[in-house]
Amino acid sequence: MSNELVWDRPEPPSKPSPTPLSRELIVQAAIRLADEGGLDEVSLRKVAGALNAGPMRLYGYIETKDELLDLMVDEIYGEIALPEPGTEWRAALTRIAHGIRAAARRHPWFVDLLGGRPHQGPNSLKHIEASLATLDGKPEFPTIDHVLGAVGAVMAFVHGAVRGEIAEARAEQSSGMTEEQWQRASGPYIERVLATGKFPMLAKVVYDADHTNVGAMFDTGLSYVLDGIATRHTPGSTPGGSASAPSAPTTAPAGR
Incomplete structure (x- = not known):
């Protein structure tokens, strides 16, 4: 196995084949x-089958499933439109959040990773760079720690809110009931509980x-976060403690 990251390792030379391969494919x-x-359906064997190729051929392009997941995540980050340089910071972070x-x-x-x-x-790094650049050089955010703290707070909200949405969609799919149907089914029990006071x-x-x-709930929650950041960094405000944040605002797969 190579010690190089997949981003540094070139693809093998292409060869004539009835089933051509590339990392992109x-x-x-x-x-x-x-x-x-879902991710349970992703394995090198199943991917090879979908491409009508032998599993061993994939190892010339990808050495592990983790590398494949990294490549998949980077591909999705490439779908997210980033704000133009110079966009007002609230509008820029809102665009990134919606993306x-x-x-x-x-x-x-995607949320599982x-x-x-x-x-x-490359796409992930471009996303991190653009996210940080939304606040860089703004007088309200005089240091990189202030930038990291603000962007990290927005990303924490976005990731949490989106996880909740996806969890609800999965619950609906597995139960066969929409949220409204589930609420009606559990309504009598909830009414009895609430009647206790x-x-x-x-x-x-x-x-x-x-x-x-x-x-609408996502927009409301995001506005609370952005309002809080704006208030904390208003000239004359007295924020409590120094700004701190994770090392970067976008994150990597965990618990594969």
């Missing part, structure tokens, strides 16, 4: 499998909340 086949059945959410909705498995160390592929805040949620759609 392999990654696209793996993404199709994951889109259809991640849209990509995860197209490829639900967020969390941990930063990805190192022990859960007044939950009662307000059930009876008084607007219950907007997930898109």
